[in-house]
Amino acid sequence: MGNVFVLAEHRQGELRDITLEMLTKAAAVAWQTGGEVVAVLLGSGVDAFAEKLRGYADRVLYVDDPLFADYNSEKYQKALAPLIQEHKPELFMIGHTTQGVDLAPALAVELKLPFISDVIEINLVDGKLKPVRQFYQGKVNANFSFKGEPPYLLTFREASLEAGEPNKSGSIEKVASPLQEDIAYRRFVEYVAAEVGDVDITQSEILVAVGRGIKEEKNMPLIEELAKAMKADICGSRAAIDAGWLGHDRQVGTSGKTVKPKLYVAIGISGAFQHLAGMKGAKTIVAINKDPDAPIFSVADLGIVDDLFKVVPKLTEKLKELKG
Amino acid sequence: MNIFVCIKRVPDTSEAIVKVDDTGRGVDSSKFSFDINESDNYAVEEAVLLKEAKGGNVQIVCAGTQDADMMIRMALAKGCDSAIRIDDPRINEVDPLQVAKVLAAAIKGKEFDLVLTGCMASDDGNMAVGVALAEELGVPHAAMVKKVEAGDGKVKVYRELEGGISEVVEMDLPAVITIQTGINEPRYAPIKGIRLAQKKELTVLKLEDLGVAPEEVSEAASLIALENFYIPEVESKAEILEGEPEEKAALLAEKLVKGGLL
Numbered sequence: 001m002g003n004v005f006v007l008a009e010h011r012q013g014e015l016r017d018i019t020l021e022m023l024t025k026a027a028a029v030a031w032q033t034g035g036e037v038v039a040v041l042l043g044s045g046v047d048a049f050a051e052k053l054r055g056y057a058d059r060v061l062y063v064d065d066p067l068f069a070d071y072n073s074e075k076y077q078k079a080l081a082p083l084i085q086e087h088k089p090e091l092f093m094i095g096h097t098t099q100g101v102d103l104a105p106a107l108a109v110e111l112k113l114p115f116i117s118d119v120i121e122i123n124l125v126d127g128k129l130k131p132v133r134q135f136y137q138g139k140v141n142a143n144f145s146f147k148g149e150p151p152y153l154l155t156f157r158e159a160s161l162e163a164g165e166p167n168k169s170g171s172i173e174k175v176a177s178p179l180q181e182d183i184a185y186r187r188f189v190e191y192v193a194a195e196v197g198d199v200d201i202t203q204s205e206i207l208v209a210v211g212r213g214i215k216e217e218k219n220m221p222l223i224e225e226l227a228k229a230m231k232a233d234i235c236g237s238r239a240a241i242d243a244g245w246l247g248h249d250r251q252v253g254t255s256g257k258t259v260k261p262k263l264y265v266a267i268g269i270s271g272a273f274q275h276l277a278g279m280k281g282a283k284t285i286v287a288i289n290k291d292p293d294a295p296i297f298s299v300a301d302l303g304i305v306d307d308l309f310k311v312v313p314k315l316t317e318k319l320k321e322l323k324g
Numbered sequence: 325m326n327i328f329v330c331i332k333r334v335p336d337t338s339e340a341i342v343k344v345d346d347t348g349r350g351v352d353s354s355k356f357s358f359d360i361n362e363s364d365n366y367a368v369e370e371a372v373l374l375k376e377a378k379g380g381n382v383q384i385v386c387a388g389t390q391d392a393d394m395m396i397r398m399a400l401a402k403g404c405d406s407a408i409r410i411d412d413p414r415i416n417e418v419d420p421l422q423v424a425k426v427l428a429a430a431i432k433g434k435e436f437d438l439v440l441t442g443c444m445a446s447d448d449g450n451m452a453v454g455v456a457l458a459e460e461l462g463v464p465h466a467a468m469v470k471k472v473e474a475g476d477g478k479v480k481v482y483r484e485l486e487g488g489i490s491e492v493v494e495m496d497l498p499a500v501i502t503i504q505t506g507i508n509e510p511r512y513a514p515i516k517g518i519r520l521a522q523k524k525e526l527t528v529l530k531l532e533d534l535g536v537a538p539e540e541v542s543e544a545a546s547l548i549a550l551e552n553f554y555i556p557e558v559e560s561k562a563e564i565l566e567g568e569p570e571e572k573a574a575l576l577a578e579k580l581v582k583g584g585l586l
Binding site: 244251254300 | 428443446447448449456459466468482488491494495548551553554560561562586
């Protein structure tokens with residue numbers, strides 16, 4: 001008993017990072033519950049993934065069926081529901097990703113499972129699982145607990161931890177496909193690649209990033225002036241792209257690009273975890289924000305807590321002066 | 325095309341100081357300003373755009389107190405036709421599956437082609453209600469949608485995935501779609517619309533009116549429990565520059581230039 005199951009996530013021939021992150025967490029939890037780590041893989045001809053997963057799991061349950069070539073929430077649900085009922089894990093983990101949020105709540109409703117979403121940490125207190133999740137965009141954490149009997153279901157946030165090294169050599173067990181035929185009412189059509197713009201911000205050495213704090217498009221010249229003085233490219237958080245101030249190709253974060261410049265200057269960006277995931281690999285991070293509690297300061301090297309409209313013009317002026 | 329759109333009133337905490345209240349399980353919201361949840365605002369706009377293109381009507385569903393009426397009237401002013409507000413303090417808002425059950429009860433049995441919700445509430449960040457709602461209604465769903473193309477008896481949607489890739493999915497109607505921000509440009513409520521909105525129907529219901537047993541969606545019946553809130557320790561290694569705004573700006577400029585960062 002006490003087994004921890006992890007749903008492997010993959011897309012377009014790639015195993016997603018969240019999978020190994022979850023397996024790493026699952027191993028820590030299972031070590032305390034005395035259970036096994038079990039990876040669940042639904043796919044078509046993805047033997048290489050199964051092989052990779054066995055390095056992190058005691059068992060790999062592998063459904064190999066062309067019907068699972070591409071993700072489809074309805075097919076996944078049809079496959080996972082009987083599997084969860086049969087194996088009755090203590091805990092079933094799904095990534096809090098665009099796949100996981102499209103799948104887990106429906107699965108929880110169908111099976112009446114205790115379900116907690118977007119978990120960032122799983123503590124064990126007196127043998128009970130106590131997931132931690134956040135409210136108010138990361139300003140408050142909450143300790144949760146499950147009530148009733150397992151299986152318990154949760155979605156786990158990406159990049160909450162670093163995946164460890166493989167240290168298991170589990171068995172791979174092929175499981176008969178639960179699907180007899182394709183599902184008609186929800187159909188996968190195709191993937192459409194991301195927009196390509198004039199500047200590839202993943203290659204930029206210096207980035208000035210703008211967020212909600214700039215308030216209006218008419219304030220963008222402030223940022224453009226600063227970027228010019230710094231010889232930087234401009235990028236932005238989701239808010240700046242949604243508002244139409246910048247094109248989609250300039251978005252930094254989980255639904256945009258992951259950047260690793262030498263210098264990243266975040267202006268008026270509070271730092272939602274989706275944004276942090278896309279830029280925390282920058283060598284030096286500067287944050288300018290009037291909210292001292294903004295999560296962006298958790299990854300910053302240098303910070304100014306103040307009104308950006310007072311700071312940015314002065315910064316531009318001083319930089320021009322110094323750089324002559 | 326008949327559409328339900330589910331909306332929630334949330335606090336804007338993007339620049340607010342958030343403090344845990346005396347119960348330890350809530351926050352002091354006395355200084356917060358509230359408005360429609362961001363992605364719900366995009367869902368309202370998408371619903372109105374679909375109605376304008378295809379005809380039909382848009383009904384709002386909202387679980388909330390009277391405080392939500394202003395927000396609901398604004399959505400009506402933008403072109404939604406009527407609203408149902410479920411006002412019942414017994415609903416356990418902490419559990420998205422219970423909230424979904426309540427919303428489903430308000431929609432079940434009525435004729436609809438689409439249910440739209442925002443993909444995430446900015447206060448609890450669960451991203452769960454819309455997908456759970458689809459399961460309660462027994463219809464297909466797609467989450468985090470950035471483009472909707474409604475056709476005859478079916479709908480094609482573009483789900484926004486990590487890295488800006490889109491997954492194109494086709495579904496039979498009726499269906500539930502959770503809307504991602506940026507899908508459209510939400511309009512401002514026109515003055516004429518605000519006047520008209522006052523006359524539109526806003527029905528306030530209790531759980532019993534929906535045939536939902538209150539204990540079923542109560543905190544006691546939830547399969548999860550919020551034990552306590554706490555303010556996370558920000559492990560910041562940031563050097564915070566001090567002084568007047570211009571002093572801080574000058575100091576930063578010097579550090580960047582002399583530190584060899586520029």
